[in-house]
Amino acid sequence: MSTSWADSVAADNNAASGSSNINGTGVASHPARSTYVPPHLRNRPPTAEPPFSSHSAPPSDNDRIGYGGSTSGSRPGGSRPDYGRQGYGSGGRGGGGWNSRGGDGIVGGEVNPFGNDDVNDEAERAFAEQESTGINFDAYEDIPVETSGENVAPPVNTFAEIDLGEALNLNIRRCKYVKPTPVQRHAIPISLAGRDLMACAQTGSGKTAAFCFPIISGIIRGQFERPRGYRTVYPLALILSPTRELSMQIHEEARKFSYQTGVKAVVAYGGAPINQQLRELERGVDILVATPGRLVDLLERARVSLEMIRYLALDEADRMLDMGFEPQIRKIVEQMDMPPPGLRQTLLFSATFPKEIQRLASDFLSNYIFLAVQSVGSSTDLIVQRVEFVHASDKRSHLMDLLHAQMTNGIHGKQSLTLVFVETKKGADALEHWLYASGFHATTIHGDRTQQEREQALRSFKSGNTPILVATDVAARGLDIPHVAHVVNFDLPNDIDDYVHG
């Protein structure tokens, strides 16, 4: 019996613009999705778009300005753990003199998440600009977007049209975001209006910013008071994601977006020492990014309370259900101390919208708006896909041919990055070993490796040290790695939904 493997290749061999999603297989979108109407919205007359205030803030306790001002006595970085939300915010920047000179990229005790801002080399600059999203904006113009629900806030065309606040606007510029992506154009105004949202969008569509901007903006405006517990922290926003690496990535982005806003994002996931994460939490947390298992652990230890949650975002929800997280997610959202729908704002993101997600949406969301963004990958300008049928015994030599061709394709003297997906952890190790023996610098990422090894592998791949990464579907969705030129599906996926990633 012959097997097949498919590869997808960024059409544009100019590597600077060839960055693609880690899972950029570029398969056509689901036509069914765009026409889906949520059950509760069927058979309703279309509603005209009403006049709309573009930045009404979500429910807030009061309107005071001067975020974090009530903790004047706190000492950021002091030896005593700071409880609740004290320990950062205005205390870090205003006074105290702790690192306030901002020497090595540290300002007010906050590490600059943007790294070195000076981009001198012109090629590097072009690279960096692509890196900000990995997306060719021009390919976006005609992407169909569908919304349904009552009183849907109209989309915006520029970030300037949205009043996100000065600090956030500055960070958007630092991220070199020029123009909102389709999901951002629609989702941000809807979220800023305080509405719950169910959004179908794929990886690389700019989802993270779409839910982070309104959350950060809302927290800045909200001035939420919080209790102080002994070792218990009270985040205002919770972002759940299926894999540890995706949580890390969301956290990194959230840190950039919230830089110097006084809003603090913390990440918690399994496989890493919990003590370090606990210390980080004790220093204060507004936005908690977490994988479900570790969060349940933290909740059971009463180190985190969800009582003050105002914003809940679930990323890659269908994937979380696929991975069997529904019990944990329901425990977190329904059986702990989180405010019910209506008293919090909930944003649910999923690549697909099957029955289970529909059920989750009707349980977690209140009077929500449904948003479907067509797949970017359907643009053949962006990605070329090739399927080759080869005998199982020829697969490796076939891959080797492809990798050899790739070696001459690099830029800046570095080989461009190739991501190889395989079905099993064992298969990943075997392929890596074989590649290594064949003279290729390859590494692997899969669930049998320690978290340290996984993170090291990802760093090594991103840096180009090992330009080949063999991965199981721990990396199959959500991760967005700049400069990936080739994505190879070495084993034909059994699950076609995984293959088209929605």
Add this chain to the structure above:
DNA sequence: AAAAAAG
């Protein structure tokens, strides 16, 4: 069916 996620 395999993979992922809490030790």
